Amino acid sequence: EPEVTQTPSHQVTQMGQEVILRCVPISNHLYFYWYRQILGQKVEFLVSFYNNEISEKSEIFDDQFSVERPDGSNFTLKIRSTKLEDSAMYFCASSGTYNEQFFGPGTRLTVL
């Protein structure tokens, strides 16, 4: 069964550093998303991406965040200058023509 993969599984970084979280969505999917979940809290939408551009973003997704689909398979989330409050699980998801979203296993980001 096809699945969404994410790397790394755990990323530790110093405050102010840039991080790039990587995702490989399901190959024939057209819509891509990033969500995050702070420990013990609910899953929060960050951004959706379609046809090589952002289709929607939340207020969390400020200028420190960016997304890119650098090639035909990868989908990345970049945080330019990490803050302590960026520590969370980051989930990538993708969906096809039917809006069942498939989530990856997540990347745990720890900002020290």
Next chain:
Amino acid sequence: LAKTTQPISMDSYEGQEVNITCSHNNIATNDYITWYQQFPSQGPRFIIQGYKTKVTNEVASLFIPADRKSSTLSLPRVSLSDTAVYYCLVGYMEYGNKLVFGAGTILRVKS
């Protein structure tokens, strides 16, 4: 997006049927009802989606009354591995739409 209300937590025993009810009084005509499951340290996973009446798949059933102001996710004969958080989402499920998660219901299955 319609506001949803579901119990914070539920306890059950292996082999029992579990019903989790979600209230969504402000559901709009075009809204669908979707349930996701999340295990600790994993991404949410789609369980079932419906618009009205009853929907059944290999893992669950979804009951939606005629007024659509609530819905019930039914898990038959739960096992320990069904211990997870269950989220009720209500919204117009157009392709590419974001998912808006609430706090969910923590289901604990005991032996």
